[in-house]
Amino acid sequence: MSPYDPSAFPPFAVTVDLVVLTVRRHALCALVVRRGESPFQGRWALPGGFVREDEDLGLAAARELGEETGLHAHDPAAPAPDNGAHLEQLGTYGDPRRDPRMRVVSVAHLALAPDLPAPRAGGDANSARWAPVETLLHHESDVGRDGEQPVPLAFDHARILADGVERARSKIEYSSLATAFCPQEFTVGELRRVYEAVWGVALDPRNFHRKVTGTPGFLVPSGGTTTRQGGRPAQLFRAGGAALLNPPMLRPEV
Amino acid sequence: MSPYDPSAFPPFAVTVDLVVLTVRRHALCALVVRRGESPFQGRWALPGGFVREDEDLGLAAARELGEETGLHAHDPAAPAPDNGAHLEQLGTYGDPRRDPRMRVVSVAHLALAPDLPAPRAGGDANSARWAPVETLLHHESDVGRDGEQPVPLAFDHARILADGVERARSKIEYSSLATAFCPQEFTVGELRRVYEAVWGVALDPRNFHRKVTGTPGFLVPSGGTTTRQGGRPAQLFRAGGAALLNPPMLRPEV
DNA sequence: CCAAAAGTGTTTCCTCTACACCCATGA
DNA sequence: TCATGGGTGTAGAGGAAACACTTTTGG
Numbered sequence: 001m002s003p004y005d006p007s008a009f010p011p012f013a014v015t016v017d018l019v020v021l022t023v024r025r026h027a028l029c030a031l032v033v034r035r036g037e038s039p040f041q042g043r044w045a046l047p048g049g050f051v052r053e054d055e056d057l058g059l060a061a062a063r064e065l066g067e068e069t070g071l072h073a074h075d076p077a078a079p080a081p082d083n084g085a086h087l088e089q090l091g092t093y094g095d096p097r098r099d100p101r102m103r104v105v106s107v108a109h110l111a112l113a114p115d116l117p118a119p120r121a122g123g124d125a126n127s128a129r130w131a132p133v134e135t136l137l138h139h140e141s142d143v144g145r146d147g148e149q150p151v152p153l154a155f156d157h158a159r160i161l162a163d164g165v166e167r168a169r170s171k172i173e174y175s176s177l178a179t180a181f182c183p184q185e186f187t188v189g190e191l192r193r194v195y196e197a198v199w200g201v202a203l204d205p206r207n208f209h210r211k212v213t214g215t216p217g218f219l220v221p222s223g224g225t226t227t228r229q230g231g232r233p234a235q236l237f238r239a240g241g242a243a244l245l246n247p248p249m250l251r252p253e254v
Numbered sequence: 255m256s257p258y259d260p261s262a263f264p265p266f267a268v269t270v271d272l273v274v275l276t277v278r279r280h281a282l283c284a285l286v287v288r289r290g291e292s293p294f295q296g297r298w299a300l301p302g303g304f305v306r307e308d309e310d311l312g313l314a315a316a317r318e319l320g321e322e323t324g325l326h327a328h329d330p331a332a333p334a335p336d337n338g339a340h341l342e343q344l345g346t347y348g349d350p351r352r353d354p355r356m357r358v359v360s361v362a363h364l365a366l367a368p369d370l371p372a373p374r375a376g377g378d379a380n381s382a383r384w385a386p387v388e389t390l391l392h393h394e395s396d397v398g399r400d401g402e403q404p405v406p407l408a409f410d411h412a413r414i415l416a417d418g419v420e421r422a423r424s425k426i427e428y429s430s431l432a433t434a435f436c437p438q439e440f441t442v443g444e445l446r447r448v449y450e451a452v453w454g455v456a457l458d459p460r461n462f463h464r465k466v467t468g469t470p471g472f473l474v475p476s477g478g479t480t481t482r483q484g485g486r487p488a489q490l491f492r493a494g495g496a497a498l499l500n501p502p503m504l505r506p507e508v
Numbered sequence: 509c510c511a512a513a514a515g516t517g518t519t520t521c522c523t524c525t526a527c528a529c530c531c532a533t534g535a
Numbered sequence: 536t537c538a539t540g541g542g543t544g545t546a547g548a549g550g551a552a553a554c555a556c557t558t559t560t561g562g
Contacts, residue, residue, distance in 0.1 A: 010307045011265030014348070014359055053264045053357070057348040092346040092361050094268070094311040103307070105268055105359070107346050189513070207552065209515065231513025232559040247550070443540070461525065463542060485540025486532040501523070 012094075013104045016061045017048035017157065019090060019164030020069065020111040022130065023181045023197045028168075029130040030161055031068060032153070036127070039100055040154030044131070046161065048106065061087060061109035068128065071113055074180070085113040086180040090164050098156050110164045112180035133165050169198055174248035176218055179239035185222050187234035188212055201252050211249065217242030266348075267358045270315045271302035271411065273344060273418030274323065274365040276384060277435045277451045282422075283384040284415055285322060286407070290381070293354055294408030298385070300415065302360065315341060315363035322382065325367055328434070339367040340434040344418050352410050364418045366434035387419050423452055428502040430472055433493035439476050441488035442466055455506050465503065471496030 020031035032044040047068045051060040062073040065087060074084035087109060094105040137158060152158050172178040172195065179186070181194045192208045212218055217240040225233040274285035286298040301322045305314040316327040319341060328338035341363060348359040391412060406412050426432040426449065433440070435448045446462045466472055471494040479487040 009267045009304045012268045012305075012359075013263045014266045014268070050263045051266075051348070054350045056350060057346060057359070089345055091343055092311060094305070094361070096308045096310060105266075105311070105361075107348070107359075187514085204552075204554090205513080206515075206517095206554080211551085213515095227513090227560060229513065230561070231511085232515080234514055250551075441541085458526075459540080460527085460542070460544095465524085467542095481533060481540090483540065484534070485538085486542080488541055504524075 010103065013102060014051045015048050015104055015106045016051060016057060016064055017046045017093075017106045017108045017160060018061060018064055018068070018111055019046060019108060019161055020065065020085075020113055021133070021164065021168055021181075022113045022115055023194050024115050024130055026193060026197050027132045027134070028165065028197050028200075030133050030136060030164075031128065032131050032136065033068070033128045035154055043151055043154040044129075044136070045154035046108075046157045047128070051107070057089065057107050058087070058109075061089075061107075061111075065109075065111050069113065069116060071111070071116070073111070085111045086177055087111045090160070090167060093156055093160060095156065106160075108160045108164065110167055112168060112177060114181060114183050133161060137162055137165070169251075172198060172249065173251055174245050176239060176242055176245060179219075182239075185224065185236040185238060187226060187229065187236060188219075189229055189234060191219075191237075195249065199251055203252075215242070215245060216240075218245065264357065267356055268305045269302050269358055269360045270305060270311060270318055271300045271347075271360045271362045271414060272315060272318055272322070272365055273300060273362060273415055274319065274339075274367055275387070275418065275422055275435075276367045276369055277448050278369050278384055280447060280451050281386045281388070282419065282451050282454075284387050284390060284418075285382065286385050286390065287322070287382045289408055297405055297408040298383075298390070299408035300362075300411045301382070305361075311361050312341070312343065312363075315343075315361075315365075319363075319365050323367065323370060325365070325370070327365070339365045340431055341365045344414070344421060347410055347414060349410065360414075362414045362418065364421055366422060366431060368435060368437050387415065391416055391419070423505075426452060426503065427505055428499050430493060430496055430499060433473075436493075439478065439490040439492060441480060441483065441490060442473075443483055443488060445473075445491075449503065453505055457506070469496070469499060470494075472499065 018031070022029050022031075031047060033047045035041055035043050035045050047064060049060075049064050051057060055063070058073075065071055065073060065085065069085075071085040073087040090108040090110040092105060092107045096103060098104065098106070136153060153161065168177070178191060178194045178198070181198075182190055188209050189205065191212060192203055192205060195208070196203055219237040220240045222236045222238050224236040226236055227233050272285070276283050276285075285301060287301045289295055289297050289299050301318060303314075303318050305311060309317070312327075319325055319327060319339060323339075325339040327341040344362040344364040346359060346361045350357060352358065352360070390407060407415065422431070432445060432448045432452070435452075436444055442463050443459065445466060446457055446459060449462070450457055473491040474494045476490045476492050478490040480490055481487050
C-alpha cells in the first residue's frame, strides 16, 4: 500500500479548540461558549472551529481567538509588548469517539489574556462567558449566576481545559508568561495576585517583590505610579524582554 | 454554516511521526528511515504513518513504534519498570505546504528508548538507522558511514526532530525520564553519561552521584554491582517510582 | 489618627559548586 | 604497581523562607 494513495487513508475533520484563560476578581477564568446545536446542545464548550483549507494551525487558532475576543495573538518577534494575548499550541485530541458523529481531531491551543471587558460572541452574554476554571472542572456550582444546571463541559473539553490550566500553572514558574495576564502597565502587587490566582496559593509580598524586581529583564519600570490598589503608591512596570526566568519562581508545596 | 455539516469542512490526512531518541556511544541519536518513494525519495525521514480509521493518536504512535523498533510503549500505570520506551505526544504540524501533494496534519510523538541492538525495518540496514541528532540537524556530514550525501531530512522533519530534542533536553531536568535511556539495571555513572550525551556537557561525577542517590524515589538499588565500565565496582540501580525530580537536576549554563 | 498596601533589612536554612580525598577493581 | 572509575567529606557562595520594620497614600 502506497502511504499516499488518496484512497488509502481515512479522511479526518481537523478543528482548533481554544483554552483562553484570564484572571478576574482573584480567580482563574476560562472563556466558554454555549452550544446552539446537537450534540451537547445548550452545554458550555470551549470556543473553536474548523481549520480552513489553506490555513496553518496557529493561524486558525489566532483567527478563532480574534473572532471570540477581539484579541490578536502576540507576535513574539514584536519589539515591544503589544497587549496581544499569548498563544501557543497545547496538544491534540483525537479519540475516535470524542465526537459521536464523525472522526474529528482537535488541535487545542492555549491563550493567556488580560482581563477583558466582556466576551462578545454575537454580543450575546448568554452565548459566551468567563467562568472560573474551578467551577468548570469540578462543576460544583453554576457556571453563571442565574440558576443554570451545573453540567460538565461538552465533548472532552474538561480534559482539554484541565491540561491547559496545568500548562499555564507550570509555565509561569519558569517564564515571564504571567505578565500576559496583566494590562500593559501593572504593579508588582497586581502581578503577584496573578500568581496567587493561577496557583491558588498565597505568596509572601515582600519576597515576591524582591524576586521579580531582582530578576534582570523581567520587569522594566515605566516611570509612573498608581494607588489603584489602595495604600502607598506603587511603581508601574511593563513586561521586560526576558522570556525565561532563571532562577524560576518557586511554587509552594501543595 | 453548521459547523458539523459534512460538506462544510475540508478533509485532512492525519499521520503520526515519531522522534525516537536513544544514546549510543556517548551521542544522542534518532531513528530515521529512508524514503522509498516520491517526494523526497531516497532521503532520510522520521518514521511514521497514517492514523487508522478507529485508532486513537497515542495508539497509532505506539503501533508505529512497535513496528519500527520492536519496543512497546511504557504503560505509566505499570507497577514495575517494564523496559518499554517512554512515549508522549510532542506537537502537531499542519502547515498547508508541508506535503506537496495533499493536506497532511502530523501529530508528532517523542519516544525515549534504551540502546537497542539495531533497527529492523524489513531487516534492511539501509532503510532504517540510528543517526546522531547533531548530524541530522546540521547535516555537516554523512548520516551513515559509506559516502552518502549530507542532505537534510524530508518534509519538516528537521524542525520536528529539533523540537523533540529540545523537549527531551528540558524534560530530563525536572523528571526521571533520563532512566528511559538506560537498561533496566544501570549504574550512576551510566545515568550520568546519559545526561552528558543529551545535554552535551560534562557533569561533576561526585556531585551527580550525591544528587541522584539523595533524591528519594529516583533510584532504588537492585543489590548487584558491576565493573563493566572498569574501575571500582559500581552499585546497580533500577528506576524508582518518582516521576518528578524536586529539586530539579540543574543544566549548566551554556 | 488608623488601615492598607508598598517596599527594605536581616537571619536562618538549604542546595549547589568545587575540589580534596579515599576505595576497589583490572591489567 | 598504576590507571580507572566509584564514592564521601567539606568549605563557601547564593537563593529562598520567614518575619520585623519603615514608607506613603486614602479616609
